[in-house]
Amino acid sequence: MFDFPQFPFWSLTIILISIVFLWLIFRNKQSHKQQQSSLSSEYFKGLNYLLNDEQGKALDVFVKLVDSNWATIDTHFTLGKIYRKNGEMDKAIKIHQGLIGRPSLPEQYRSKILLELGYDYLGAGWFDRAEGPFKEVLIQDAKSTEARHNLILIYQQEKDWFKAIEIAVDLFTDEPDVTGPMIAHYYCELAEVAKVKGDISQLENYANKALHYDVSCVRASIILADQIKASGDNKKAIEIYQSIESQDAESIILVIDSLSECHENLSSLDKLYDYLVALQDRHKNLFLQIYIASILEKSRGSQAAIVYLTEEIKRQPTLFGVQKLISYKQKEEGADKAFRDLTVAISILQQGQVEYRCQKCGFSSNTHYWLCPSCNHWDRVKPGIIEPEHAHII
Template identity: 30%
Template sequence: MEFDFQWLLLGLPIAFALGWMASRIDLRQWKRDQRESPRAYFKGLNLLLNEQQDKAIDAFIEAVQQDPDTSDLHFALGNLFRRRGEYERAVRVHQHLLNRADLPSTERDRAQHGLAQDYMKAGLFDRAEEAWKALEGTAFDTEARLALLTLHERSRDWRAAVEDAQKLERGSGTGSYAPRIAHYWCELAVEADARQQASDADEALRKAREAAPQAARPLVLAGERERAAGRHAQALECWRTLLAAHPDAFALVARDYASSANAAGESARALIELQELYGRMPSLDLLAAIGMLEPDAAAQRQRVAEHLVRHPSLSAARELLRLRIAARGNTADDEVAHIEAAITHAAKPLQRYRCAACGFEAHNYFWQCPGCLSWDSYPTQRLEDL
């Protein structure tokens, strides 16, 4: 049977026409999908700008369903879930992205970064730590190391925090972390002392002073430990280094310094040093220490009275009244005593330290703010001395 080429001539135009029609149908469908996807995306963006997050999430979900391969829509949706506090849904979005085999490495790192943020916000710190560690060596390396440092500070894992800070100092170019490293070693020294492991505390304090030789806290802590051990001469040596390097912080140890000076037989020298410092940085803490070195009651009343004239404050007025009542003994006027008690009550809020970063106030001095966890954010002067 011979093949009739006429059928071929007739079939070719028909096949071409059918193919053309099919391509036009697919092209129209593709164009329609492309139009609908941006429309849903821009609708979500508009709702987001109008702070209608619930409707924005619905619009983004619609856009993702129409174009499931677009990673940017997934990132937008994941960020929205995290901002809304729907951390579980945010985690699922970023994990879905990480499970895609076709995702480029830069987008994969971005998804890992989003996942780490989800865990961090959700308070799942163990998972957040693993997620941040997976970002080391990527474009998010510095941010990951800073996040790990924050995590280890919160968990009080000071040795891990030391390693984090050392890595940041070596590779990130974000500045010196030596003062913070010194704080970590001081924390370890305090913990070792609490466990009565004096040798570990000595080693930690040595590393703190090695990390930041002129930092205030290692000098304060070293003097306190020497004084507690009865080595008053060594304590004075530590605190004199503090006086030279950080005179503004010396008021924190002024009373202990006076006590150790009396015990070591160096009262005269210490009195001269404290008087000279008071002339530059007057405070009631220094006046109290001076009174311990020169305990004459009349002289101390005169000093406090002069301080009250030059630097009026409730605490100075209270101290002067207290000294006058003590001088009168049993003949003290009850009304004066009541006035002294009222001033004492009113002065208490002004005797606090206030964090310069967040405003958290405390009666005790903190090297790290309990409120915002900032280091060295407390001025060493009390509120009424500022």
């Protein structure tokens, strides 16, 4: 088999650095002809070291170069970024630490170098070390949103919700749409910790704070309603579960089981049936037929569920609806081979269908996540919608 020659990484590095450097020379050539001449000879000496894979010596030359002319700092940033992109974090860190340690460093470059150093540590997975540079940027430049967003990312990764809130709250006034939902989830995390500890008043306090920062925080409503349901106040719990419709109608599917339990406790499943039918009318994109059928089965028996589903899947055919109908028919009319075969066939077809999908990155799963494990965005994993066109087998 023929092996294609590998394009050497250092060739790419050197080409890129040369472009940056030549641009710098061009920019300054009118006023600094003589100085550039000596700079460029030093510069090519550095490149030579790189070519010979003597990276330590090359860096020494570049650091001396930047000492005599800080306008060449872009070369270091480019080199650092290339190292980082190639996963050579130790080398990127060495460059940026070398720069930050120079006594001649002009203040104007300090924040930029610290940010780069922070990204190096993040790239290496050293979240605890990355915190320092980003915090230092805030000392230099209290308004740096870049440093704040990275600190939030670090605290979120470390599950240090209090620190994440502290930083995010500072951004809330300027970016309420971005930071509001994030802060709300941090408070929800704290509320869930309080729940484990059995501290109900803290749970309520944190869930209400979540709603203060994001009035549409479904997770906070669920935490509050679950707590109220556990305390035995089914009516109040139903009220809160149903309020989710105004926050995000699609998410009501997450609480249908809880709603059902509350209504069962109150012997009012018929009310839940009426509510779900009306909900389906208000939101045509929701596919509630299997949930409505379950409620009918519980309140009026399998035959009522069969009548409802038979009509419903003519109007809005879905695989889940058909499968549910077959399972009721099996129960009512006995399982014969045809039913069993059909059920198996539908189960196979359904395997490609997922219950939850991230609207940001397309990640799909049969488990619900508040924070998408793929793209790291909050609230984007939603109950999957079963499109009627996926159900042409009827």
